[in-house]
Amino acid sequence: MSEVKIVIAGARGRMGSEAVKLVEETEHFQLVGVIDHKNEGMRLNELEGFTADVPIYTDIDKCFFETNPDVLIDLTTPEIGKVHTKKALQNGVRPVVGTTGFSEKDLNELQQLTEEKGIGAIIAPNFAIGAILMMKFSQIAAKYFQDVEIIEQHHDQKLDAPSGTGIKTAEMISAVREEKQQGHPDEKEIIEGARGANLNGIRLHSVRLPGLIAHQEVLFGGDGQTLKIRHDSYNRASFMSGVKLAVENVMKIDLLVYGLENIIE
Numbered sequence: 545m546s547e548v549k550i551v552i553a554g555a556r557g558r559m560g561s562e563a564v565k566l567v568e569e570t571e572h573f574q575l576v577g578v579i580d581h582k583n584e585g586m587r588l589n590e591l592e593g594f595t596a597d598v599p600i601y602t603d604i605d606k607c608f609f610e611t612n613p614d615v616l617i618d619l620t621t622p623e624i625g626k627v628h629t630k631k632a633l634q635n636g637v638r639p640v641v642g643t644t645g646f647s648e649k650d651l652n653e654l655q656q657l658t659e660e661k662g663i664g665a666i667i668a669p670n671f672a673i674g675a676i677l678m679m680k681f682s683q684i685a686a687k688y689f690q691d692v693e694i695i696e697q698h699h700d701q702k703l704d705a706p707s708g709t710g711i712k713t714a715e716m717i718s719a720v721r722e723e724k725q726q727g728h729p730d731e732k733e734i735i736e737g738a739r740g741a742n743l744n745g746i747r748l749h750s751v752r753l754p755g756l757i758a759h760q761e762v763l764f765g766g767d768g769q770t771l772k773i774r775h776d777s778y779n780r781a782s783f784m785s786g787v788k789l790a791v792e793n794v795m796k797i798d799l800l801v802y803g804l805e806n807i808i809e
C-alpha cells in the first residue's frame with residue numbers, strides 16, 4: 545500500500561494520543577500535522593509526551609492547505625467533530641471519524657456531501673474489533689430474542705449519552721427485530737428516566753463512573769432464560785487496530801461507511 549498522509553484532530557486527547565502512536569509506528573502511514581484548539585504555531589514534540597515533529601494548527605483550512613493530507617482522523621468532541629468532518633470532505637480529505645454524538649440528521653448530511661465529493665469517509669462509533677463482534681452477535685441473537693435491553697458503561701469524562709456504540713447496537717438490532725414495546729403495558733416511571741432511553745422500543749441505560757473505560761452488555765430475555773453479550777475495553781490501545789483498518793479502507797472507497805461492521809465481514 546502506498547504511503548497515507550494523515551492529520552489527527554484531538555491529538556492531545558485520550559484517543560488522539562494513542563492514534564499519534566499508531567500512525568508513527570505504522571510504516572505506510574505518515575503524520576503530517578495535528579489540529580488543536582490551542583498551541584497554534586508550536587510543533588507537537590514541544591508538548592510533553594510527544595516525539596512527532598509535526599506542526600500544530602488551530603485553523604483546519606490552513607492545515608489542509610499546508611500539509612495536503614489524504615486522511616483526517618477525528619477524535620475530538622461531538623460538536624467539533626461534525627465541523628471537521630464536513631471541512632475534510634469539502635477539501636477532498638477522507639475522514640476517519642471516531643468521535644461520537646452525531647445525530648441521524650448529521651449522518652445524512654455527511655452522506656450527501658460524501659456522494660457529492662465522490663471520496664471515501666468512515667464514521668465508526670467503535671473501533672474495537674471485539675465491540676464490533678458484540679454488535680454483530682447481538683444482531684444475530686435479536687432474530688431469536690425480541691426482548692432486549694442495552695447497558696453501556698463509560699468513564700465519567702464522556703460527553704455524550706447514550707454512547708455511539710449503544711445507539712449503533714440498538715440500530716443494528718432494530719434492523720432485524722420486529723418492533724416491540726417491552727415491559728408491562730401499564731408500566732409507569734416513578735422517577736423520570738428510570739427505564740432509560742428508548743430507541744425503537746429498545747431500552748438503553750448509560751452508566752458513568754470514574755475507573756471505567758468502555759463497556760457494554762446486551763441482555764436478551766426469553767422463556768426462562770437470558771442471554772448476555774458483553775464487551776470490555778480496558779485501554780484505548782484496544783481501539784487502534786480498528787483505526788488502522790479504517791484508514792487503510794477509507795483510501796479504497798468512494799462512499800460513507802457508518803460502522804466498521806460494514807468493513808469486517
Ligand SMILES: NC(=O)C1=CN([C@@H]2O[C@H](COP(=O)(O)OP(=O)(O)OC[C@H]3O[C@@H](n4cnc5c(N)ncnc54)[C@H](OP(=O)(O)O)[C@@H]3O)[C@@H](O)[C@H]2O)C=CC1
Nearest residue numbers: 554556557558559579580581619620642643644669670671
Ligand atoms: N470510535 C471509537 O472507537 C471511540 C470513540 N471515542 C470518541 O472519541 C472522542 C474523543 O474521546 P477522548 O479521546 O476520550 O476525549 P478527550 O477529551 O480525551 O480528547 C478530545 C481532544 O479533542 C480536543 N479538542 C477539543 N476541541 C477541539 C477543537 N476545536 N479542535 C481540535 N481539538 C479539540 C480536546 O482538547 P481539550 O482537552 O483541550 O479540550 C482533547 O485533546 C469522543 O467523541 C469519544 O466518544 C472514544 C473512544 C473510542
Ligand SMILES: O=C(O)C1=N[C@H](C(=O)O)C[C@H](O)C1
Nearest residue numbers: 644669670702707708709758
Ligand atoms: O467516549 C468513549 O470513551 C467511547 N466512546 C465511543 C462510544 O460512544 O461508543 C466508543 C467507546 O465506547 C469509547
